[in-house]
Amino acid sequence: MNKEISPDSNHAMLTLGITSKLSGIPSHSIRQYIEKGLLIPFKLDSKRHLFSMNDVNRLKHIHYLIKEKGLNFAGIRALFSMIPCWEVMKCSSKDRLKCEGYISNSAPCWEASSKGLICKNETCRECVVYGCLNHTADLKSALKELA
């Protein structure tokens, strides 16, 4: 199978409408998830967004956390802020103290305005820390895989 069209691909090729159909989540909810920092779409120069099959999976997992687990946006953001990115990325203790991703307990690291040296030039959308929720809605299992 062509890697770019594999269902596991991170290749952004889907429009908002198609992503909505595939995930079963209305477009306005997808926009809200983006606004709340739960999903990072691929941004075209024209400012339009594109999505991948990983994004479709991630959307379903976020939806599950809201509908089945009763979490609100703040709860999901707090949950995501606990992913120990500093361990995964092996940030130095000095770097951690300057990184909002390490300090904040209310926002995920990919939303941090100040980041450590290792993350400064990384594309969060493609990072394993951000991506750990693409494959499961169970954060604990995702963390075990990251460890």
Ligand code: SF4
């Ligand atoms: S690259 Fe982005 S998502 Fe990955 S650990 Fe750093 S801030 Fe978080």
